[in-house]
Structure formats: C-alpha cells, structure tokens
Amino acid sequence: MPSTSTTATLRVRNLRKAFKDVVAVDGLDLEVGAGECFGLLGPNGAGKTTTIEICEGLTEADSGEVELLGLHWSANAGELRQRLGIQLQETQFPDKVTVFETICLFRSFFRHGPAPVDVMTLVQLAEKRNARVGGLSGGQKQRLALACALVGDPDFLFLDEPTTGLDPQARRQLWDLIEQFKLQGRTILLTTHYMDEAERLCDRVAIMDHGKTIALGSPRELIASIGVEHVVEFSAGGAARALELAALRSLEGVREVQTQNGTVLLQVTALHRTVPALLGELARQGVPLTELRTHSASLEDVFVTLTGRHLRDE
C-alpha cells in the first residue's frame, strides 16, 4: 500500500460546492498517492461526481483547494489538461463517426501519446475499427470512452462510474483493463456505487455520503473496522406477528440487528454459533422463515453500519 501523505498526486482540502439549495460537497478532504487506485464509493447523490468533476477542472468549487500533480487549475489548466485522462459519466460520442475516427479526434488534442491504433487495440476494439459508434454495445462504448481517456498517455486517470449500466461480462472486461493500468503504475481516481467494484479495484476507498467522507481506508481495513465477519440476512415473509428484535440482539455472536423492508440483518462475529441459535429463537417465536442468507462482511455492510441505509437504495 503506498504511503499517501508525502507522495500525494491529488490533494483536496475542505472542498465545498452547493447547487442552489443542495449542498453536493460539504467540506471534503482527500489525498491520492502516486500509483494508487483510489475509489470514491457512495450512493447516487453522495457528491462523488461533483467531487471528481471539480478535480477534473470541469466544475468550480465554492471553496477549498485542489492540487493535482503539484499544479492548480487556476494557474496551470493547459498543462493539467495535457496530463489527465478523463472519462465522464454518460458521454455519447457522435453516432455516425467510427471507433477509429473518434480515437483519432481525441488523440489530435494531445501533444504526446500512443498511436490511435495502439489504444484501440488496448481496449480490445480493433475488430470494431470501422464500426460506427451508434452501433456499439454499452460495454464497447464504455471501452471507447476509456480509449479516449488514454490517448494522451495520462499521468492521472479519472473514471466516473466506468461500469454503471453494463452487464456482468462487460464489467469484468472493463475491470481487467483497469487492473492492467494499475499494474503500469498509473494513478487512478474512480467513483462507483458498486461495492464489489471498489473492493476489487481500489487500493483505498473513501465512502461518501451527503457530500462528506464517512470512512476512509483500504477495503480490508474498512471491513475490519466494523468488527464483524459475517452478515446473516433473513426474512420472515408475511409473518403476522412482529419479531422480538430484542431477543435476536441477545443471541450469541450478534453485534447489531437492523431491519430493512421486511428483511432482518444481523451482523455477527461467529457464524457457526449464531445461525443455530437464530433458528432456535425463530422457532421459539413461531416465526416462519422464508429466506436466509449469509455472506462475508463487505463494503456494503460498512456503508449500512455507518448510515443505516443500503448503497443502492436511492
């Protein structure tokens, strides 16, 4: 894990941005080290996109400071633009233009960088060279967007929800590409609301909610911080009788009990002791079990623990 305080390539201090009466970013601090893949994780509306767009110099902050590659947007915009690779959420490239032509267009804006054909090969679009953008699949369009972010051989790569809306196979393909860039030592800042994406790709994650960072660390650290190893989820179907939650709380190994839309979540430390105890307790209360699942604690559970909500609720 890279040390962050001394070699930070992105430093954000006390960033604030409000749109009319909505505060999108509320006093945010961030540091991203060289060669690090840093993730901003949070639900929709948490301020991730606003934050990344301020860092990209596309949105002006109300207050606060952004230092990127030792430069500032106010003084070095031209230089910064040459050195950044940017993928925005939902860019639609012109439909009638081909993949190769689009990459050539973006390549022409940068002083230095690889040949368009190499970037095209890199994102596995070589066989789509002469296909028009309008006919590409969602995953192919997203890889084209990635190619356009890479044509300037960037020192810093911004990816805003790179896999949102893609099918699982296309997502995995994109993850493989992003992992390649990590291996090359590129610094990446990405936003996502997929916890599995953040867990797989990011060295460190900042969990955002309501414009603030509510947790910061490596995925492993964050998961460890909530002190639970497993989560038991069950639903009691249309059970007429309310559950006695207090009784569940006192079961062996249970640290926390939450209910959500008829589902009960138990955060537990010792699965093998809690599950039999839970089954016994439900039988005692006479509650029919319609669904029971367990999984290892994830970033999702970190978010739930911190906010009482799911990442994807909004």
Place this chain on the structure above:
Amino acid sequence: MSDTTAIPGIPAKEMAAKAPRMDGAASHPLVELTLTRFREFLREPEAMFWVFIFPILLAAGLGVAFRNRPADVLKVATVTPQLAQALRQDKLLDVQQLSAPAAEEALRTGKIALLAEPGADGAVAYRYDDTNPEGRTARMLADRAVEKAAGRVDPVTAADRLLREPGSRYIDFLIPGLLGMNLMGSAIWGMGFAIVDARRRKLMKRLIATPMPRPYYLLSFLLSRLVMLVIEVGFLLGFGVLVFKVPARGSAIDLAGICVLTSLSFGALGLLIASRVKTIEAASGLMNLVMMPMWIVSGVFFSAQRFPDVVQPLIKALPLTAAIDALRANMLQGAGLAQVSGQLLVLSVWLVVCFPIALKLFRWR
C-alpha cells in the same frame, strides 16, 4: 511523472523513450474536428436531402408551376357562319360555331368567354360577363375582328415587339430567393442542431475536458460551413442556370462574397440561438421562431414590396431580406458590391452583433 506508464501493445522502445513521445503522429485538431463535422453531416441522409435535394425540388416544382405560357387563346362562340369567319381573323380567338342552345349552355358554364349573336341589320350583340377579365378581353378582340371584317381601316399602323427575356420570369425571381433561404436554413440548422446535440450528449463537456483549444471547436463549424457553401450554392445555382437558364449577370466573385457574408451572419445567428439551449426540441422551436417570419416577409417566393410601407424598414433590416435583395441585384441586374452596400451593411451588423453575444452567452455544458 512516473516513467512506468506503459501501454501493452506499444513497443518497449517507445515506452522507454518517453520524453519525446511524438509516437502518436496525430493530425491537427482543427482538421480532425472539421472532418468530424463533415462525417456527421455526410452520413446523415436526411440532412443531405434538406440541404441539397429539397431546394432543387422546390425550384423545379415552382418553376414548372409558374412557367410563362404563351398568351392564352380565348374561347368564343357564335351561331352563324358569317360571324364565325369574321371572328377567325383574330389569331387570339378560338372560335366555335354552335347551335343556339349549345352556345347558351357553353356560355353559362364558362366554356366560352363570349358569345357573338347576330342582331337586326347586320348588327352584332356580344354576351359576356363583364366582371371577368377574359370576357372583357374577348369583347375587345371580337369587336375588332368583326369591325375589320366589315371594312374598318385603322388610321395608325401599329407593330408588336415581344419581350420574353430571361431575367424577368418567375423562376429568375425564385432562384436567388431559394438560394438565400437555403443559406439561412443550412447555417442556422447546421450550427444550431449540431451544437445543441453535442451539448445534450455531454460530448461538448467531454471535449473541454481535453486540451482542445476551445476556439477550434467553433472554427471547425465555420470551416465546414464554408466548404459546404460552395457545394450547396453550386448545386442550386448550377441547376437554375442550366435547366431554367436563369441569368447570372453579376460578377461571380461578388456573388461568392455575398454568399459567404450571408452564411457567416446566419451562422452567428444560429450560434446565438444554440448558445444555451439544452434540448433539440427547444432548439427547433427557437429556430423556427426566428426563421418562419423571414420565410414569409423577406421575399423568397414573392416580392417583399407587397407588405405595407410602414413595415418596409423593418423588413429591410432582416438578414434574409438583405441577403435575397443582394443576390437578386447581383444575378438579375448584374449589380456590383457598391450597389448592394446597404444590404451588405445589414448583414455585417447582424454578424458583429450576434457573434460576440453568442460567445458571451455560450455554455459548454
């Protein structure tokens, strides 16, 4: 930054030589942007139709509908062979000899314009509708024929010299009008839709996230417009000149100058319309709002002089009126630039007023 940024698929040699990274061999951004504009346009069959085919169909249709016909022959009838023979002396009359009831019927149903009936003592009675110009003309022609046949001699001899010269026909009036209309439409639509569409797709935002110099983006529209202009004007003008023998009496360079200035003025107007709009629907509404009045009052299809004198100064201040007046003066009267300086001034004012405002208001996202 770090020299570890390498991309698989690129030879290691180039990875190592990172300082002079001119390996990409990129072309000039202005060239790429302009090419993109062309590709988007040329691969859109509908746009091609509206810009190239539609004006020609319109010109052909209107040209045929309003073509100058030889003077009409008037149908008249009579009931006696003597009168019929007298009337046939005039070539402009198509004379039928009918029975009395049939002639009556033909007159009533408008198949003939006039019925000549013999009266007592060699007199003639003309029956016709005096509110109908054809009837009145037939009356004059018929009477002249009858009087001449009866031996009248005109004291003054008169000769006719006919004027049917290109330049005074409707198609001659129409082609410069269509040219002006086409220049307006393609500049405003071409500029407006492309810009609003790029904004709506967030493509514009993506472009400004690159080091692309922003003026290049707008400049690419200007360049593509100028190239397209040559094709567009050439197409319509060539059609008019070759098919309808529309005269192009003025200097071709002056004509090109007028077309370029017109296109720039409307381009600025289009840019202004598109400077903030975020949806295609709003943009088309706004564009139609701007263009519709000019289609009607600026003299595309009929002379702008038909509108009341009070509004003439207003009509003359419209860019399309100025453009069409200048085009007509150049093509039909062979006027030089000095003679259309008023119109050129109007166009220039629109350009220098709209363009800076458009830049000021312009939103990249």
